[in-house]
Amino acid sequence: MSVRVRFAPSPTGYLHVGGLRTALYNFLFAKKHNGTFILRIEDTDQSRKVEGAMENLIATLKWAGINFDEGPDKDGSHGPYIQSQRLSIYKEHAEQLIKNGKAYYCFCTAERLEEVRKQQSLQGLDPKYDGHCRTITIDEARRRIQSGESHVVRMRVPDEGEVKFTDMIRGDVSIQNKILDDQVLLKSDGYPTYHLAVVVDDHQMEISHVVRGEEWLPSTPKHVLLYQYFGWDVPKFAHLPLLLNPDKSKLSKRQGDVAVEDYRSKGYLKEALVNFVALLGWNPGDEREIFSLDELIKEFSFERVGKAGAVFNIEKLNWMNQQHIKLKSTEELLPLVRPLIQEKGWKVPDAYVRQVIGLMKERVVVLGDFVGGCPYFYQDPTLYDEAARAKNWKPESAEQIMKLAGKFESLTQFDAATIESALRSTAEEFKIGAGKLIHPLRLALSGVANGPSLFHMAEVLGKDAVLRRIGNAIERLR
RNA sequence: GCUCCCGUCGUCUAGGGGUUAGGACACGAGCUUUUCAAGCUUGUAACACGGGUUCGAUUCCCGUCGGGAGUACCA
Numbered sequence: 001m002s003v004r005v006r007f008a009p010s011p012t013g014y015l016h017v018g019g020l021r022t023a024l025y026n027f028l029f030a031k032k033h034n035g036t037f038i039l040r041i042e043d044t045d046q047s048r049k050v051e052g053a054m055e056n057l058i059a060t061l062k063w064a065g066i067n068f069d070e071g072p073d074k075d076g077s078h079g080p081y082i083q084s085q086r087l088s089i090y091k092e093h094a095e096q097l098i099k100n101g102k103a104y105y106c107f108c109t110a111e112r113l114e115e116v117r118k119q120q121s122l123q124g125l126d127p128k129y130d131g132h133c134r135t136i137t138i139d140e141a142r143r144r145i146q147s148g149e150s151h152v153v154r155m156r157v158p159d160e161g162e163v164k165f166t167d168m169i170r171g172d173v174s175i176q177n178k179i180l181d182d183q184v185l186l187k188s189d190g191y192p193t194y195h196l197a198v199v200v201d202d203h204q205m206e207i208s209h210v211v212r213g214e215e216w217l218p219s220t221p222k223h224v225l226l227y228q229y230f231g232w233d234v235p236k237f238a239h240l241p242l243l244l245n246p247d248k249s250k251l252s253k254r255q256g257d258v259a260v261e262d263y264r265s266k267g268y269l270k271e272a273l274v275n276f277v278a279l280l281g282w283n284p285g286d287e288r289e290i291f292s293l294d295e296l297i298k299e300f301s302f303e304r305v306g307k308a309g310a311v312f313n314i315e316k317l318n319w320m321n322q323q324h325i326k327l328k329s330t331e332e333l334l335p336l337v338r339p340l341i342q343e344k345g346w347k348v349p350d351a352y353v354r355q356v357i358g359l360m361k362e363r364v365v366v367l368g369d370f371v372g373g374c375p376y377f378y379q380d381p382t383l384y385d386e387a388a389r390a391k392n393w394k395p396e397s398a399e400q401i402m403k404l405a406g407k408f409e410s411l412t413q414f415d416a417a418t419i420e421s422a423l424r425s426t427a428e429e430f431k432i433g434a435g436k437l438i439h440p441l442r443l444a445l446s447g448v449a450n451g452p453s454l455f456h457m458a459e460v461l462g463k464d465a466v467l468r469r470i471g472n473a474i475e476r477l478r
Numbered sequence: 479g480c481u482c483c484c485g486u487c488g489u490c491u492a493g494g495g496g497u498u499a500g501g502a503c504a505c506g507a508g509c510u511u512u513u514c515a516a517g518c519u520u521g522u523a524a525c526a527c528g529g530g531u532u533c534g535a536u537u538c539c540c541g542u543c544g545g546g547a548g549u550a551c552c553a
Contacts, residue, residue: 010552010553012552042553113551124480127479175481183550193553194553198553214548215547218482219549280490281490283491310490315489322515363514433512437512450513450514451513451514452515454513
């Protein structure tokens with residue numbers, strides 16, 4: 001059997017990191033088995049529709065490197081891939097169920113439904129549709145519809161028996177029919193609910209494995225029942241453990257960033273985010289942790305996906321981002337850093353940025369650190385860190401640095417080696433340790449107490465900037 | 479409430495009838511060092527609880543507790 005899987009988000013804004021992982025697992029599984037990965041847009045709730053959300057979703061998936069084979073803008077002869085364009089299909093299927101007695105028209109108003117639920121909870125019963133419209137004959141129903149009465153279609157769930165299915169991650173799951181609700185399948189506006197739409201689409205699109213979040217586990221029995229009603233083969237299911245907030249509730253906004261775009265704009269590499277999210281619930285079975293997308297494809301399997309929810313731990317993501325940055329060449333980093341410098345309005349040539357990247361690469365966590373973490377590479381310092389000044393700038397420093405500047409001036413070759421020897425010889429002349437010059441010079445050049453190797457930093461800055469900054473510092477730090 | 483799912487260091491996890499319960503992040507210490515990082519070495523830290531089964535359970539079974547999800551004309 002060929003593998004066909006799908007990621008089916010609803011376009012309500014941005015791509016959630018939980019969604020990213022669901023999409024990723026689907027993608028990895030498809031690629032691993034030479035299968036097909038499909039993107040389907042589930043926009044059956046008109047009230048939640050957000051303009052541009054679908055384009056955004058597609059762009060973000062593309063950014064992450066999770067490419068789909070079939071989808072809204074990639075026809076694969078199983079479309080359309082946007083549910084709002086498939087309304088007639090759902091309607092036909094709902095009617096088929098009605099004809100077979102597996103579904104029925106319901107005319108209950110929202111008010112009545114609410115009242116019923118209220119009464120039930122008052123009596124300590126489960127809130128559930130009371131079957132009020134179950135016995136209305138099709139003829140009568142048609143008359144009422146003809147006269148313009150608002151209605152929905154509900155599935156008829158048997159009162160007895162149970163539904164069983166096997167989940168690739170959780171094993172056998174079963175549930176009693178009697179606790180299942182007569183789920184609405186077709187809403188009064190003619191749109192299907194999720195439950196009808198997924199089943200119909202997954203079947204028509206020949207989905208072999210339904211891989212989705214654990215929040216769907218409780219409604220899966222209804223879906224299985226629908227497959228049976230239609231006489232269709234049931235696909236395999238894999239319900240992924242949830243991604244959690246630090247307090248263990250389902251990962252949500254208000255407790256941190258959940259949008260993939262947020263992490264992107266904060267300077268996380270797609271490689272790091274994908275790698276990190278892959279390891280939330282899955283592991284390779286050995287102690288490797290850093291993976292490329294291709295390696296993930298090679299290693300992935302549902303047997304190694306865990307059952308328990310996983311807290312989204314930003315500290316580990318930070319570490320992983322560092323690792324992936326270090327894995328990248330300066331040339332690969334350049335186009336990622338360049339726009340950030342542009343944003344600040346700073347103008348420096350590529351050759352210069354390459355040198356900065358070279359020096360900063362080992363000490364950066366997010367891409368922004370190449371810029372905001374070392375502004376002194378782009379601008380003369382105007383403020384000097386107070387603590388550093390108190391610690392490193394002594395009354396005699398000005399004279400010593402002045403002397404050093406004199407030596408710098410006469411250097412024909414201004415590189416890390418010549419800078420270092422000039423500094424060391426100056427220190428000797430004053431009979432002080434090199435540190436007594438290094439620290440104040442660093443303060444003068446960068447305005448702060450720490451950063452990359454001072455001599456290399458000075459080399460990158462260049463002689464003119466170094467002399468100018470020394471002059472400024474002596475003026476301002478007196 | 480009811481239904482379903484889950485339960486190994488603070489977090490991500492490996493393991494599985496007999497182990498010094500392993501790794502990673504974070505945290506502490508040390509080394510290195512012109513600073514800060516990085517790197518290397520190292521330390522602290524876990525099988526939720528109670529019953530079984532068994533010569534032996536963290537591992538298998540049951541219960542309890544705890545957590546989560548679902549319970550919509552939202553997905």
